[in-house]
Amino acid sequence: MKIRAGICEIFGSWLAIAILVFILSGPGLAQMREVTQPQVEPPRVFIDCHQCDLTYIRSEITFVHFVRDRNEADIHVLITIQSTGDGGREYALNFIGRNNFYDIHNTLKYVSKRTDSADIERKGLVRVLKVGLVPYVAKTDLGDYLRIDFEKRLPPAPVEDPWKSWVFNLGLSGSLSGEESKHFLSMHSNFSANRVTDKIKFRTGLSGYYSSSVFKIEEDGVTSDITSIQKSFSLSSLYVLSLNEHWSVGGWLGLSSSTYNNLDFNLNPAPAIEYNFFPYSESTRRQLRILYRLGFNLNYYHEETVFDKTREALLGETLTVIFEMKEPWGNISSSLEGFHYFNDFKKNHLVLWTNLNLRLFRGFSISFSGRFSKINDQVYLAKGDLSLE
Structure with a gap:
């Protein structure tokens, strides 16, 4: 009996060990191992940029998933672009x-040089994109695979700009067309010089236009030519001084001449002040600006106007409200301008313009645009009867 009891005790011990090994190596342990394994699903990213090389970006950044629908994204990267003073x-x-990742919002900037090639520019953009995505990846289990590599660089040498931030543009265009009964010729030229720094903005432009239209008119068996010629010239300059992140002051000066508008000569100086409810540093994404201008107009007319004037000096004021916003759901641009002359408040105009683009769902967006104007300030209209000319 004692031998049989010993055998049973030994057999029971081995059975208990076998059961324990089976439990530890069974589905329960597998489930525990699955729980402790890191979640390697990368964040989903939507790049909102119409001028970026998206194919190159996807090929260079492989630690996230890129999606084509913003509603599927964990991270929406809205990229806005504007020109700098040096080109x-x-x-x-x-x-x-x-x-x-609802609690992580950042804004980074990348500035390219005028001399940068397209490849250098896209590489620089990808570098900043990677830096911006790090906080999101670090919040996942993929953060364990991140490696920070700091590239030590020498202090940049002072950059000498022989143009002193000036940018010049010159353009010339023209068109020529003809038929048996009519001929048309037009030429347009323009020149601009701009300088933009952190504190000031100066823009000036010179343009000229000439067009000639010849029509053959047959009346009572007699063919005659009717010629219409239009000429215009304009010189405009704008100077803006930034006082802080919201306020700026400046002035406008314009010189012009136009046969179409019956203006032999126009002089228009106008000091202005502007307030932006959002900081100017956010102007590429959103801005709500109120611009006030007090303008003086000295007009010399080609022909006597409907108000019996051949020349006159007028003082007027303009108030403009401009709203622009770019968001993941779309963008909106709108402006409202009101103007009147002080000598006669009935001579005024009101212009409203709006453009709205909405992204409703993947691959589908809808746009609305409209313009409303009420013009009562055409003091330059020439007196006289209508003719073929």
């Missing part, structure tokens, strides 16, 4: 977190 481009990258 380069400034990219503002707005990182907007969603879902598990």
